[in-house]
Amino acid sequence: MNEPADAPAEQIRLFSEGLMAELGEQLAKSGKVARAQIEELSAQMALTGDTLDRILLKESLVSERDILEALSELTHIPFRPVAEFEIDEAVVRSVPAKVAIRYRIMPLTVRDGILLVACHRVPDLTVVNSLRMLLGRPLEWVLCSESDIAQSLKHFYGLGVETVDDVIREKAQIEEPEQQESDFSIDNQSDAGIVRFVNQVISEAIRMDATDIHIEPFESRLRLRYRVDGVLQDIPVPQGIHRLRKAIASCVKIMAQLNIAERRKPHDGRIKVRTGGEEFDLRVSVLPTRFGETVNLRILNRASMFIDLAHLGLRPDQLPILQSLSALPHGILLITGPTGSGKTTTLYATLSRINTKEVKIITVEDPVEYQMDGINQIQVNPQIDLSFASVLRSILRHDPDIILVGEIRDAETADIAVRAALTGHLVFSTLHTNDAASAVARLLDMGIEPYLVSSCLEGVVAQRLVRRICATCRVPMEPDETIKEEIHAALPDLAPDAAFYKGRGCPDCNFTGYRGRIALFEILVMQDELRSMIVHQRPSNEIRNAAIERGLRPLRHSGWCRVQDGTTSVDEVLRVARKFDFATKKLPA
Secondary structure, eight states: OOOOTTSTTTSSOOOOHHHHHHHHHHHHHTTSSOHHHHHHHHHHHHHHOOOHHHHHHHTTSSOHHHHHHHHHHHHOOOBOOGGGSOOOHHHHHHSOHHHHHHHTEEEEEEETTEEEEEESSOOOHHHHHHHHHHHTSOEEEEEOOHHHHHHHHHHHHOTTHHHHHHHHHHHHHHSOTTOOOOOOOSOSHHHHHHHHHHHHHHHHHHHTTOSEEEEEEOSSOEEEEEEETTEEEEEOOOTTGGGGHHHHHHHHHHHTTOOTTOOSSOEEEEEEEEETTEEEEEEEEEEEETTEEEEEEEEEETTOOOOOGGGSSOOTTTHHHHHHHHTOSSEEEEEEOSTTSSHHHHHHHHHHHHOOTTOOEEEEESSOOSOOTTOEEEEOBGGGTBOHHHHHHHHGGGOOSEEEESOOOSHHHHHHHHHHHHTTOEEEEEEOOSSSTHHHHHHHHTTOOHHHHHHHEEEEEEEEEEEEEOSSSEEEEOOOHHHHHHHHHHOTTSOTTOOEEEEOOOGGGTTSSEEEEEEEEEEEEOOHHHHHHHHTTOOHHHHHHHHHHTTOOOHHHHHHHHHHTTSSOHHHHHHHSOOOOTTTSOOOO
16 A cells, blocks of 8 residues: 555645646556547636546546546555455544545545545545544545445445435424424425435435335334345435434325325325436335334336346256246146245246247236236236136136236136146246245145146246345355355365355445345256156155156255356355255265
8 A cells, every 4th residue: 555645745646737637648648548639628628627537537538447547657546446445334433424425535444543545536635634634633545436435425324414414404403302303395495305315215226226115214213225136235324314204204105196194094106217218116105103104115117128038047957948848838837936036037038938929828917017018918906806716717718828827826726727737728827835846735735636736737946036246346255164065065076175255245236245136946847757746645855855866956956056156155045045965865967
């Protein structure tokens, strides 16, 4: 690390007009920008008063990284991403949020009494002196990207802190100490600040690819959580925001055109937002709780793109199996797993592959999550007795080739689906079971005769979603010896010194260590021996063991394959897939 900036004139170079001139020369010398362009921009700088680095970014002539690398060479301030640092939260708390937000700096750690600070621009002498007096200690500087600084400030100081602090202060001045938090009316500057905060909450959730926003009031705090990659994450919020909980709930209700005066009953509504050229539907649900109204917003992208079957996470040996099952002329193919495990996505990826002009496809769903061209989609409506079973009876009169039933929930739906498969239709559906073999027991438990299950069931796919390790902050890790033994038993060809990874946490992954998800699959293909076991009503564990002897790869095995190739972590596999004793149940080669 270079010298500290406490004596800037001697150790490092700070921001100046001369530095900007040298920046242009440095970029031109490296071939990043033509000299003629630099001369044109110099004239623009004189007219607008803007600096060269800002104009270069505004005109998209070079990347932010190119500029920061060049400035690092000229100033001797290192350029490093925030992901490389272990941020000390005690140090972060020692720097007031107002100071960090105003100067756009991120405190990282303290070394030998010197505060290491990240910034996205070279500081000038005034900034250095001001911060040194405010913080009372010498400073050492690191250049980072603007997005790194912004995400770090949100994570450690709270989302919308620059907006909410002023609102909280204003509310505290106009309210008596014993007064409850005030109502929301958008009739003054503080209420406009609450609108900005709610918009920030929604925008940040969309940016993070969250599926749900949870705003939960408690006695002395307000908790904000996003469901990202299937896991709830706490989103830091500014201190004192619980004083605005009533106003925040009222703001959401106004956006969803709900009655803000009624706080004793649940509410349901919808908000349409547009950001980044995309439209999103927000399904709003408001529930009264002891300490105020709790708000849930489900985010649905109206332009959701389908995932191709080849990109779901199927291993090379699994993809042909699923493709062959989806090409059968009749029978039932079930996708099993808990809520939120990606069953619907897999079904639609399969349907999109076989959706041709030669076949007629009808779906019955609750609700219709994706809109597909060329497919007849029906949404059930219990209020008018439009259930899965009643729709299925009518569907069979429309001569479909393929039927998708959103979920087999009861005996009547299961019976009609089975009889549709026996009369020459290919039926896709979902069940809530722990593994593929348990789907047989579930159908039998619904009252379907064993010989009917044996005759019509062609395959069962069990799946789970695991989070991908963030590529930016991936680092090696060493799992427990018992886990290593299990992995090597499952993958005997794995090298003894094979590396395992985890995510350390960085701004790119919101400091979780994960970014994105991939599916794990367990595909059970019906064979004569398995059909015979179903007819004789053998237990699901015996069916499972027999299937493993005939080639079934359990979910945990698929998970270890993803750990081995560095896609996910050991912790993720342990979270979603139950243990299977590979030592006693030898998998086929």
